[in-house]
Amino acid sequence: MGRTVKDPDRRRPKPVQKVQLSEKNVGRRIVLVVLFLAIGSGFLVYGFMNFLRGDSGWREISVKAGSELNCGEDFTLKYNVGASGVSAGGEAKALSLLYTDAAVKGYRLFNIDESFDDLTNLYDVNHHPNEVLTVDPVLYDALKKVSDAGCREIYLGPLYASFENLCTSNDDAIAAQFDPEKNDDAAEEAAAVAAFAQNPDDISLEFSGENQVCLHVSDAYLAYASEMGYSAYVDFFWMKNAFxxxxxxxxxxxxxxxxxxxxxxxxxxxxxxxxxxxxxxxxxxxxxxxxxxxxxxxxxxxxxxxxxxxxYQAGSPDAYRYYQYQDKTMCTPYLSVADGKDHTAxxxxxxxxxxxxxxxxxxxxxxxxxxxxxxxxxxxxxxxxxxxxxxxxxxxxxxxxxxxxxxxxxx
Known part of the structure; x- marks a missing residue:
């Protein structure tokens, strides 16, 4: 490595002059310093108290900036801060922290694309068929609620993935490849998955209490899923935001x-x-x-x-759950376990x-x-x-x- 040679003619700074401070009026200077510190502290205290008070009334509470991935972007929380007689600013801050933690956890619980170290989520349930898992109580209650209601549409996970591909297509020709109403292969797949989803012997959830759940999947369905490359049997999909x-x-x-x-x-x-x-x-x-x-x-x-x-599309999340063809035909996410196709009354x-x-x-x-x-x-x-x-x-x-x-x- 070569050395850098300094320019001998470069501009040099002037020598520092030492100035002898007068010892006169030292007391006055100390008083001024103390006064300025007191004023500065007063502004800090005022600013902090003003932050704590804030403006009472309705305010949008947001997920804390810089937080981990969360579901907050799909929701709006508005709250009447200070109405209960407490500090509006303090209440807003505490509520934001609570909301942030819940939004992060909610995102993880219903996630079908990845696992997380701090909890057992829907991804884990899908990737450990025929195993008993202890899941978070929130997910346990959600799965049991759907199961108790007899809503077997939750077992249409593979078709929801295919439907999402339809909705994110750039043109009608590509979309039609995933549409069981327009493509024979897609229709065959929809019928096959629907047949599995209808049959409790092929797929079902068992709840043994204490947040323990087992996703039972038959050998026949496991083989078909492996052949088709499925990664999620169970998915809340369009129902997720309700939970x-x-x-x-x-x-x-x-x-x-x-x-x-x-x-x-x-x-x-x-x-x-x-x-x-x-x-x-x-x-x-x-x-x-x-x-x-x-x-x-x-x-x-x-x-x-x-x-x-x-x-029809009613909000930003619907961009991935609806598709409208050029002829105005609309595909909706309300797939039926009867045939794997969407139906709306x-x-x-x-x-x-x-x-x-x-x-x-x-x-x-x-x-x-x-x-x-x-x-x-x-x-x-x-x-x-x-x-x-x-x-x-x-x-x-x-x-x-x-x-x-x-x-x-x-x-």
């Missing part, structure tokens, strides 16, 4: 925070407010022909849970309740939304569980709730 929003809401409420509302970008809502002192609004949309129209807003008081079934169905979370309502009404058409008689039976419905017939709004309050249009 996530319940987990987030229950976590927040469990720590005593009840003056907030969480909504997902694909239409799920959990309003935690039990005071009855505020009116909330939920927008109502209707697909008329090929145009999504704003019908008005539903007004309600909390607590309330809302589920939105829809046969109407352009939209909204169900809501003040007694149940989003997951319970989704499971209660899903079969109605997959029927040939919506049946008022069937939806009326849900009212016995205090689950109410809104839908449209011939562009006219229908409801099973006699007390429903709606503000039409832009009124």
């Amino acid at each position: 996530l929003i319940d987990y987030l809401a229950d976590t927040i409420r469990g720590e005593g925070y009840q003056l907030g509302i969480i909504s997902s970008k694909d239409g799920f809502v959990r309003c935690l407010d039990e005071t009855g002192g505020k009116s909330y609004q939920y927008p109502l949309y209707h697909l008329s022909g090929n145009e999504i129209q704003s019908y008005g807003v539903m007004t309600y008081e909390g607590p309330k849970s809302i589920v939105f079934f829809h046969a 109407a352009s939209e169905l909204i169900v809501y309740s003040g007694e149940y979370g989003c997951a319970n309502m989704l499971l209660a009404a899903f079969s109605d939304y997959q029927a040939e058409s919506l049946s008022r008689e069937s939806l009326e039976t849900l009212t016995s569980q205090n689950i109410y419905s809104i839908w449209f017939e011939d562009d006219e709004m229908q409801t099973t709730d006699e007390d429903l309050a709606v503000i039409l249009g832009n009124e």
Whole structure:
């Protein structure tokens, strides 16, 4: 390595002059220094106290910046900070930390693409068939809830992966390769997976208590899955945010925070407010022909849970769950275990309740939304569980709730 030769003619700094400080007025200078320190400390204390107080009122609570991968981008949490009489800023900070931890954990629990050291998640369940695993209580309860409801669509994991490929296609020709309505190979695969998913002897979940779960998969299905390269038998897919929003809401409420509302970008809502002192609004949309129209807003008081079934894209998460061909044909994520294809009874169905979370309502009404058409008689039976419905017939709004309050249009 060569040496760097310094330029002898480069500019040199002037020699430092030592200045002798006068010892006069030393006391005055000390007083000034102490005064400036006191003023500076006062500003720091004022700023800190102002941060703690903050502005009381409704505020969006975000996941902490720089946190690990989480599900927060799919949700919006708004909270009436300071309304309970505590410091608004302090409450917002504490709530953000709680929300962040829950969003990180929720992302990991329902993840089918990777495993994590700190918990046993859905990826682990899928990759350890016929083994008993001890999973997180939240995941255990979610899987058991779906199983108890008889919703075998959760076993359509391979078809959800194929459907996601359809939705992310760049053009109709590529999309058609994954569409069982347009491609023979895709139709054959959909029928095969649906047949396995229908049969409890081929795939089922066993719950032995104490958060222990076993995914039973038959030898025949294991062989077929290996041949096809499947990596996930079980997937919540479009249902996932219903379970996530319940987990987030229950976590927040469990720590005593009840003056907030969480909504997902694909239409799920959990309003935690039990005071009855505020009116909330939920927008109502209707697909008329090929145009999504704003019908008005539903007004309600909390607590309330809302589920939105829809046969069109309604938010950013739907970009990976819907596909529209050039001829306006829409593919939706509501795949049926009957044939592995998507089925919707109407352009939209909204169900809501003040007694149940989003997951319970989704499971209660899903079969109605997959029927040939919506049946008022069937939806009326849900009212016995205090689950109410809104839908449209011939562009006219229908409801099973006699007390429903709606503000039409832009009124």
